[in-house]
Amino acid sequence: MDEMIKIKNLTKDFGEGRGIFDVDLNIKKGEVFGLVGINGSGKTTIMRHLMGFLHPDKGNTSIMDKDCWKKAAELKKYVGYIPGEISFPDTHSGMDFLKLQADYMGLKSMAYAEELIDHLNLDATAKLKRMSKGMKQKIAIVNAFMYNSDILLLDEATTGLDPLMQKSFTEIIKNEKKKGKTIFMSSHMFDEMENSCDRVAFLKNGKIIHVVDMETIRGNEKLKEYKIEFNNKDDYNKFSKQPFNITRRQDEYNQVNIHIWDKDINKLFNVLSMLDVRFISHQPYTLEKCFKEIYNNTEVA
Amino acid sequence: MISTTLMKQTIKANFSLWVILTGVQAAMVSLIASTGIPVQSTGQIYYNMLPGLLSAVYVIITSNKLIASQVDKGTMAYILSTPVKRLKVAVTQITFFIGSLFLMFVISAGAHILSDYIAMGDINSSDIQIILLLNLGLFVLNMAFSGICFLTSCIFNLSKYVVAVGGGIVGAFLLLSIMAMFGETFQYMKNFTIVSLYDISSITETSSNFIWKFIVLAGIGAVTYIVSMVAFTKRDLPL
Known part of the structure; x- marks a missing residue:
C-alpha cells in the first residue's frame, strides 16, 4: 500500500465552467503533497471529495484503497481534517469543542492536544464566539492533529494566522512528516508550500496543469x-x-x-x-x- | 443506531425552545381545564387551533436547526469528520425530533388530566381516554408536519429555503384549517389541508372515524422521514 491517496479521473461539473475536470493524483505514504491555485480553482472541491462530502460525477477517489464516498465514515478513523471554512458548533469554549470532537472520535487522552495548544500559544479556554479568526484557526488545527491520524487533509490551514504562527505550523507539519504521516494540503501561500511539501500540484480552472517536485526548486538547480x-x-x-x-x-x-x-x-x-x-x-x-x-x-x- | 454524543449536543441546542413551548401548551390547557369545562368541549375550544400553532413553531425552527442550518453554517463538517455515518446523524436527529414531540404531548395530556382532576375533584375513564386521544392526534399531526419540515431540511443547503418551503407548507395547512372555521363560505378549504385529518369531533363523540385519519397522518410522517434519511445520505454536502 505505497499509495495512500488515489484520485482517478475525478470530475465534478458545477456548470458554467466551474468545477474540477479529470483530476489525477497519487499521493504516496509519508509524502507531503501540496495543491496550489487561485481562489475558485477547485482546491476545496477536491478536498470535499476526499472527505466523502461530494459524490463524483465521473472517476473516483480512494484512501488506503477504500472508496472515499462509500467508506466515508470508516475512513475518518484515519483522517484528520481542517475545513476550508471555519465555523464551530455551539459549544462554550475552545476546549469544550475539542472535548466534544474527542468524544465523537473515542479519544481518551487530551495530552497531545495540550501539547499542540502549547505549541501554537493558544488559550483554548476562551469563549469560541469571542475568538479572533486566527484563534479559531488554531483550534481547527489542534482538532485535526490531536487524534494522531495517519492521513491529514488540510484545506487552507493557515488562513488568519500571523507569519510567526505560520512558521509554528510549518514546524508541526515537519514533525508529522517525521512520524510518517501522509499530508495533503491546499494553500495559496507559496512560502508555506515551499517549506513543507515534497511535491506540489498546480490547479487552474479545475484542471491540474503541472506537478513539481520541490527538489528541483529548492536552490538545487544548476x-x-x-x-x-x-x-x-x-x-x-x-x-x-x-x-x-x-x-x-x-x-x-x-x-x-x-x-x-x-x-x-x-x-x-x-x-x-x-x-x-x-x-x-x-x-x-x-x-x-x-x-x-x-x-x-x-x-x- | 444513534450517536449519544450527537444526541447530547442536540438536546442541549434545542432544549430551551422545547421547554418554553411545552410549558406554554401545558399552562394553557391547565387554564382552560381548571374553569371546569367538560372535556368534550375543550376539543372545540382549545384543541382545534392553539396546540397546532405552537407545535408548528417548534417544528419549523427545530427542523431547520437539526440538519440544514448545520450544513449552511458548515458545522456539520466537524460531525462528519468523525467516524459517524450520515445515516446515524439523520437517525439521531429524527429520534430526538419525534421523541421531543411525543414528550410534549405526553406532558400536555398529563397537565390536562391533572387540572381536570383538581377542578372537578374526580375524572372518569372515558374523559381520560378522550384527552389521551386528542393529544395522540396532535402527536401524529406533528409527525406529518415534522416529517415534511425535516425532509426540506435534508434537501436544501440553505436555512432560508427550509424555513420558506417547510414552514410555508405547514403554515399553509394551518391557515387553510383556520380559514375553514370562518363560516360556511370557507368550509370547502378543509379539503385542502391535512389538519382536517385530526378529526376532533370524531374523537369527542367516540366514533372510530378518527383512526384511519391518524394512520394517514402517521403514514405521511413515516414516508417523509424515510425519504429524508435517503436524501441526506445520498446528497452532496457543501462542507
Missing part, C-alpha cells in the same frame, strides 16, 4: 538567475554585447537579468571585473515564480 546593476550606461551597454543569456533588461536602471550555468560562472566574473558594478544578486527560483510561469503559459479550455 542554471541560476542573477540580477546585475551597473553604475553607468557605458558599462551596461558593454555588458549587453557580451554573449550571456540575458533574460530581462531594464534600461532606465542599467539592470540586466541573466541565466547562467554554474560551470560558466567564472566567465561572468571575468567580464564583470572590468566593469563598474553597483550590485549583483542571485534570484532564487521559487515556487511562486515557477507557478506564475506555468500558470500564464498554460491555456485551459
Whole structure:
C-alpha cells in the first residue's frame, strides 16, 4: 500500500465552467503533497471529495484503497481534517469543542492536544464566539492533529494566522512528516508550500496543469538567475554585447537579468571585473515564480 | 443506531425552545381545564387551533436547526469528520425530533388530566381516554408536519429555503384549517389541508372515524422521514 491517496479521473461539473475536470493524483505514504491555485480553482472541491462530502460525477477517489464516498465514515478513523471554512458548533469554549470532537472520535487522552495548544500559544479556554479568526484557526488545527491520524487533509490551514504562527505550523507539519504521516494540503501561500511539501500540484480552472517536485526548486538547480546593476550606461551597454543569456533588461536602471550555468560562472566574473558594478544578486527560483510561469503559459479550455 | 454524543449536543441546542413551548401548551390547557369545562368541549375550544400553532413553531425552527442550518453554517463538517455515518446523524436527529414531540404531548395530556382532576375533584375513564386521544392526534399531526419540515431540511443547503418551503407548507395547512372555521363560505378549504385529518369531533363523540385519519397522518410522517434519511445520505454536502 505505497499509495495512500488515489484520485482517478475525478470530475465534478458545477456548470458554467466551474468545477474540477479529470483530476489525477497519487499521493504516496509519508509524502507531503501540496495543491496550489487561485481562489475558485477547485482546491476545496477536491478536498470535499476526499472527505466523502461530494459524490463524483465521473472517476473516483480512494484512501488506503477504500472508496472515499462509500467508506466515508470508516475512513475518518484515519483522517484528520481542517475545513476550508471555519465555523464551530455551539459549544462554550475552545476546549469544550475539542472535548466534544474527542468524544465523537473515542479519544481518551487530551495530552497531545495540550501539547499542540502549547505549541501554537493558544488559550483554548476562551469563549469560541469571542475568538479572533486566527484563534479559531488554531483550534481547527489542534482538532485535526490531536487524534494522531495517519492521513491529514488540510484545506487552507493557515488562513488568519500571523507569519510567526505560520512558521509554528510549518514546524508541526515537519514533525508529522517525521512520524510518517501522509499530508495533503491546499494553500495559496507559496512560502508555506515551499517549506513543507515534497511535491506540489498546480490547479487552474479545475484542471491540474503541472506537478513539481520541490527538489528541483529548492536552490538545487544548476542554471541560476542573477540580477546585475551597473553604475553607468557605458558599462551596461558593454555588458549587453557580451554573449550571456540575458533574460530581462531594464534600461532606465542599467539592470540586466541573466541565466547562467554554474560551470560558466567564472566567465561572468571575468567580464564583470572590468566593469563598474553597483550590485549583483542571485534570484532564487521559487515556487511562486515557477507557478506564475506555468500558470500564464498554460491555456485551459 | 444513534450517536449519544450527537444526541447530547442536540438536546442541549434545542432544549430551551422545547421547554418554553411545552410549558406554554401545558399552562394553557391547565387554564382552560381548571374553569371546569367538560372535556368534550375543550376539543372545540382549545384543541382545534392553539396546540397546532405552537407545535408548528417548534417544528419549523427545530427542523431547520437539526440538519440544514448545520450544513449552511458548515458545522456539520466537524460531525462528519468523525467516524459517524450520515445515516446515524439523520437517525439521531429524527429520534430526538419525534421523541421531543411525543414528550410534549405526553406532558400536555398529563397537565390536562391533572387540572381536570383538581377542578372537578374526580375524572372518569372515558374523559381520560378522550384527552389521551386528542393529544395522540396532535402527536401524529406533528409527525406529518415534522416529517415534511425535516425532509426540506435534508434537501436544501440553505436555512432560508427550509424555513420558506417547510414552514410555508405547514403554515399553509394551518391557515387553510383556520380559514375553514370562518363560516360556511370557507368550509370547502378543509379539503385542502391535512389538519382536517385530526378529526376532533370524531374523537369527542367516540366514533372510530378518527383512526384511519391518524394512520394517514402517521403514514405521511413515516414516508417523509424515510425519504429524508435517503436524501441526506445520498446528497452532496457543501462542507
